[in-house]
Amino acid sequence: MDSGLVLDNVRITEGARTLLSVDAVIGPGQIVTLMGESGAGKSTLLSCIMGHLPSIFRASGRVLLDGVDLADHAPEARRIGILYQDPLLFPHLDVAANLGFGLPRGGSRGERRARVVAALSDIGLDNFADRDPATLSGGQAARIALMRVLLSQPRALLLDEPFSKLDADRRDQMRRLVFDRARAAAIPVLMVTHDASDAAAADGPILRL
Template sequence: MSKGLHFQGVRIAHGTTALLSVDTVVAPGEVLTVMGPSGSGKSTLLNLVMGGLAPSFQTTGCISLDGRDLTGVPPEARHIGILYQDPLLFPHLDVASNLAFGLPRGCSRAARREMVADALKQINLDGFGPRDPSTLSGGQAARVALMRTLLSRPCALLLDEPFSKLDTELRAQMRELVFGRARDAAIPVVLVTHDEADAAAAGGEVIRLD
């Protein structure tokens, strides 16, 4: 099977209520946008991909990532990154340690320091390593959260309305940064949003849930 995130006959229901149906492929570097009102099943789909869907939901079909069937694979073994509305940085760690948390194990301490310094430069936060996350602006914290996720080298990226709390200018900057990074890394992306501008910026297929 080809690279990317494959949804084959995926159906999700809750009791007698059918929530959504997805049959598509998200190619490496492309974005699938899922739109709909609250309660329509958008975040439920992300939970299914992550492997954390509550047992009260019924599902059929298959989700595979780069040819690997995810059925029964525990969340930590799926190698999927996710960004939420809030950056969710660790408050007890400085910015550098937050980024280092995303690095694969096995690197030397010197190599980890170098990778963190390079990551900070890439998101225009050079020198911010010792900072307390609580001192960051919303846009700065969002960039750190994104880079921490990318440093973990995910095979796919899920976005649960990560731009919704940013002002208009920051929102445009973060869209460009997130989608650009995903293209460069050839990572398939699933974006959940209420915002038509998010969907337009993503530029891929759009699924609208009633």
Template sequence: MLKVKDLTIEPLFREVNFCVPRGEIVTLMGPSGSGKSTLFAWMVGALSDDFQAQGELWLDERRCDRLPVESRGLGILFQDALLFDHFTVGQNLLLALPERIVGRARRDAVEQALSSAGLKNHYASDPATLSGGERARVSLLRALLAEPQALLLDEPFGRLDKTLRATFRTWVFDVVRARGIPVILVTHDEEDIPPNGEVIAISRWQ
């Protein structure tokens, strides 16, 4: 379970609390500037010095907000794919693999991931040749190959057209549920909210 407890980020919001069970998706919604992306920055340990935060972040029985960035176990997916265009698709994904995976097993893991996403023949592809939907899938695969204990989705569907958005959204939700990963989704589009999913409203400190 991923839990945010008694989180106040001055001067944005105060006393935010929520829990995300494994395999569930909780949606954060609120007007622009209310602090949704800043909340994510705090969670991953990259909060700007412009803000002051008090609160706790827990993953199961482990408190994470005091840990170094690399030890928190959080993956994040943005609206932009943020692939390295001077690397191949496969090289982009190799960067995410844990160091304990060595030798041929590294390439095998990447090829298996690409195949699972319908990108079987794209290991050596130039990212610049991919469609928007393909780049989005590679970006998610890179986040998942790092074996995150929880995943933060910061408007990851925003740059996709309506049809592709629906297809990619369904695929993402199916993948994270199958893996039992707690997920927080930030979006402005109510169509992105999973059926019967919990919605947390974030509003600026008045």
């Protein structure tokens, strides 16, 4: 497969113990859900894909993105976006600067500002550019975090239980927003969750550890 995210016989060990072994092919715009008990290694697998595997673990097998083996690519060169349980916005930057951080380099200040303003309008947060992240609701912060990742033009997206702290209504809205945008942009998505409703909403294959 020349496009998408491929986990080719990826095995992660901790000393003599095998933590997990995964084979998966995630096509462009496809959402694959990874489920398992706490401690099964779900977040460790995401760290491996990102290139941030802690030194206590060892990984074998291959992680391929659009046909390219990522083994020799630094984390920042992999162009893989990730969303966590917490939005992790920069508290010392306003909303516009947080979004601007996700933009690729290049373009004039005016062009970059216009892209930020358009992105805010796209997620229903017009006039939020100058807001302090501390004043945002959980749902607003989650939308900003999502848009910051999307503005970085990732080639793959990892979701580490990003909906778990949202109430039921906001959770459903955010799931639809994330999944619809990933499909529209043909971005392969690997989602870690404990929630069966997340997996059902993703409407894709489910891997169990």
